[in-house]
Amino acid sequence: MSEPAYTRLDVEERRRRLLELGTDLFARHDYDALSMAAIAREAGISKALLYHYFPSKQAYFVATLEQKAEELAGRIAPDPDLAPAEQLATSLDAFLGWVEENGDAYAKLVRGAGAVPEVREVMEEVRAATAALIMAGLPGPETPARRAAVRAWLWFMDGAILDWLEHRDLTREQLGTLVLRALEGALGEPH
Amino acid sequence: MSEPAYTRLDVEERRRRLLELGTDLFARHDYDALSMAAIAREAGISKALLYHYFPSKQAYFVATLEQKAEELAGRIAPDPDLAPAEQLATSLDAFLGWVEENGDAYAKLVRGAGAVPEVREVMEEVRAATAALIMAGLPGPETPARRAAVRAWLWFMDGAILDWLEHRDLTREQLGTLVLRALEGALGEPH
DNA sequence: CACAGCTATCGACCAACGGTCAACAGTAGT
DNA sequence: ACTACTGTTGACCGTTGGTCGATAGCTGTG
Numbered sequence: 246m247s248e249p250a251y252t253r254l255d256v257e258e259r260r261r262r263l264l265e266l267g268t269d270l271f272a273r274h275d276y277d278a279l280s281m282a283a284i285a286r287e288a289g290i291s292k293a294l295l296y297h298y299f300p301s302k303q304a305y306f307v308a309t310l311e312q313k314a315e316e317l318a319g320r321i322a323p324d325p326d327l328a329p330a331e332q333l334a335t336s337l338d339a340f341l342g343w344v345e346e347n348g349d350a351y352a353k354l355v356r357g358a359g360a361v362p363e364v365r366e367v368m369e370e371v372r373a374a375t376a377a378l379i380m381a382g383l384p385g386p387e388t389p390a391r392r393a394a395v396r397a398w399l400w401f402m403d404g405a406i407l408d409w410l411e412h413r414d415l416t417r418e419q420l421g422t423l424v425l426r427a428l429e430g431a432l433g434e435p436h
Numbered sequence: 437m438s439e440p441a442y443t444r445l446d447v448e449e450r451r452r453r454l455l456e457l458g459t460d461l462f463a464r465h466d467y468d469a470l471s472m473a474a475i476a477r478e479a480g481i482s483k484a485l486l487y488h489y490f491p492s493k494q495a496y497f498v499a500t501l502e503q504k505a506e507e508l509a510g511r512i513a514p515d516p517d518l519a520p521a522e523q524l525a526t527s528l529d530a531f532l533g534w535v536e537e538n539g540d541a542y543a544k545l546v547r548g549a550g551a552v553p554e555v556r557e558v559m560e561e562v563r564a565a566t567a568a569l570i571m572a573g574l575p576g577p578e579t580p581a582r583r584a585a586v587r588a589w590l591w592f593m594d595g596a597i598l599d600w601l602e603h604r605d606l607t608r609e610q611l612g613t614l615v616l617r618a619l620e621g622a623l624g625e626p627h
Numbered sequence: 628c629a630c631a632g633c634t635a636t637c638g639a640c641c642a643a644c645g646g647t648c649a650a651c652a653g654t655a656g657t
Numbered sequence: 658a659c660t661a662c663t664g665t666t667g668a669c670c671g672t673t674g675g676t677c678g679a680t681a682g683c684t685g686t687g
Contacts, residue, residue, distance in 0.1 A: 250636085250681065250682085256635080259635080275553075280674080281674065291636065293637060300675095301674080301675075302674065356549070356556060357556075393603070394614055396595055397592045398592065398618070399595060404588035404589070404590060407587075408588060415584060420584070423584060423622060426624060427618055427622035430618045430620050441651090441652070441666080442652080442653080442664085444654065444665075445665095472644080472646085473644080473645090492645080492646075493645065493646090630687085631685095632684090632686100634681100634682090635680105637681090638679090640675105644673070644674100646670085646671090646672105647669080651665080651666070653664080654663090656661090657659085
């Protein structure tokens with residue numbers, strides 16, 4: 246006659262739901278402003294259960310990020326049949342398309358990265374991997390100046406994206422042209 | 437016969453000491469990893485006194501930053517007698533010199549900016565002001581593309597500086613050349 | 628249909644944090 | 658020696674991330 250005190254769910258299903266909810270919540274609120282108690286409340290479960298599925302708040306956040314990161318990686322994977330310059334242009338456009346869909350979350354991430362050390366590590370790994378990819382498509386050896394140029398250019402991209410999301414007064418093509426010109430400038434020989 | 441329970445200090449002297457200590461501690465530890473209790477312990481005072489001088493942890497952190505920001509502003513103020521291009525080169529070099537001295541703290545700031553909203557505001561104000569300064573020295577009107585280029589370039593600078601501090605295999609001149617070339621590329625006409 | 632075992636789930640608890648407050652204790656002026 | 662001012666403190670609060678033993682919902686078996 247009395248309703249069950251809680252609904253029992255399959256482990257994978259519960260985990261899937263929690264990840265989905267986390268992705269949504271972390272995109273809308275700041276990491277610090279979102280308490281584990283609030284997340285649990287939103288999920289309709291106890292805080293203890295949340296900790297049963299994820300060992301810490303950081304780990305939970307990182308797990309939601311990794312999900313998105315995999316999706317992103319799949320979409321911007323370069324086509325090996327293309328010439329390096331074409332690969333870069335294509336992947337860049339795919340990346341900007343992804344940013345258009347996940348802009349809020351990405352902006353929050355770029356702006357508030359360092360708060361969680363573990364997150365910073367993930368981002369730096371992604372940056373390093375991307376830098377290596379670009380480096381590989383470049384003619385000539387990797388000099389300190391070129392390494393610095395590529396790495397700094399990734400920051401340029403983030404800055405450009407933030408400005409883009411804020412003002413939205415450039416087309417995706419214009420933005421792509423802008424960042425590519427910056428890369429050429431950074432890599433170009435002194436004149 | 438018994439020693440005094442505490443040493444009474446002049447207000448300005450106490451405040452000065454706390455700011456100095458804060459600058460040092462925040463440069464060495466992450467914001468989140470540094471508790472107000474620990475700071476008070478380090479200062480040899482009670483936590484309550486710390487809160488008597490600064491209304492919140494954020495405000496305390498911002499106060500230590502503003503001190504450094506003023507010092508920095510004084511050192512990179514452009515010489516109005518110079519041509520815009522020379523102004524930029526000179527201020528840039530002065531900035532890089534300052535970074536060489538305060539590298540650790542600056543890197544921590546750039547990497548972990550978003551943790552404290554109030555700090556992010558300060559940084560965005562500084563960025564906006566710097567962008568306006570550069571814009572003013574540029575010939576021609578401010579278009580959306582140019583605004584985005586300058587703002588993104590400031591991120592490029594931060595990225596380049598992080599790489600520089602990490603590897604230290606570029607001279608200050610090489611780094612200056614690199615970032616200036618990137619700016620030219622970002623601002624240049626399509627070709 | 629009972630019942631036993633597995634485990635998903637919960638309520639209650641803890642230490643540490645940022646922050647507050649009324650009361651105390653140094654110090655200077657008389 | 659007393660008073661008044663104020664720099665300073667210990668004790669306290671609500672909230673947070675995180676932990677733990679106990680509970681209650683399923684599922685397979687007799």
